[in-house]
Amino acid sequence: MMMARTGFYRLLVLMALLIAGPLAVPAPAHAHGAGWQVEDSANTKTYGFRYTDGSPMAFAEVVVTTKDGKVWQKARTDRVGQFSLGLGGTPAPDAPSELHIKVADGMGHVVQLAYQPTNTANATVTPGGGQTATASSTTAIQGTPALFDLPIWASILFGCSILANLFGGLMLWQRRQMARKQSN
Known part of the structure; x- marks a missing residue:
């Protein structure tokens, strides 16, 4: 009886060491969420897309559609996670009243923004749920925090x-x- 109990406690200590051992070794953090930054100029609006750990969403697919679902522009972010939307050369009657920007990295991180030319953009970020925020011209990162951040x-x-x-x-x-x- 006493021998079985001692063996069980040894097993518990061994399991604790096996579980805690990998946690003691430093490991790189992995991104869980995504966000965006906006830089405004006269003719372009530049969006910077980043994960919540600060690393860029490099070469993520960008699809810009109009309010009625027509594709306005397809592109990819650059190596630093930026995408520029050019608006200056479009005549007023042909300019869309609202554009929907969807950025997906192919690994489950999706950022969706709705751009309106009135200097206000309603934004919805959906890396793991749906949260709505309002984004104006700012250089601070915006978005939903990751669950485990x-x-x-x-x-x-x-x-x-x-x-x-x-x-x-x-x-x-x-x-x-x-x-x-x-x-x-």
Whole structure:
């Protein structure tokens, strides 16, 4: 009986080391969300698309459509995640009243913006849900934060909670197994 309990505790310690070992080694962070920046000039509107970790959405597909769904422009972002929408050469009667910009990187990150020539753009970002925001001409990154972009103390607390629940479940399972053996 005592030998089984000692073996179980050794197993628990071994599992804790196996789980905590990879967490102690530094690893690069992966992006979970996407956002945008707007730089306005007289004839162009330049959008910078970035992940929430700050890295650019390089070479992501950009599709600009009119309000009625016609494709206005197809392009890709450049290596720094920027895309420019030229508006200066379009005559007023031919200019669309609203443009929908959709940027997709092919890995699940999608940013959708609605551009209106009245210097206000209504924006919807959909990397994992739907959140609506209003974007004006600004150089600050905007968008939805990723689910796991937490401060370091919250990430540590979250990890400790997972480990405590895992080992608590194992302890309950072991106690239940011992009770079954004693009842037989």
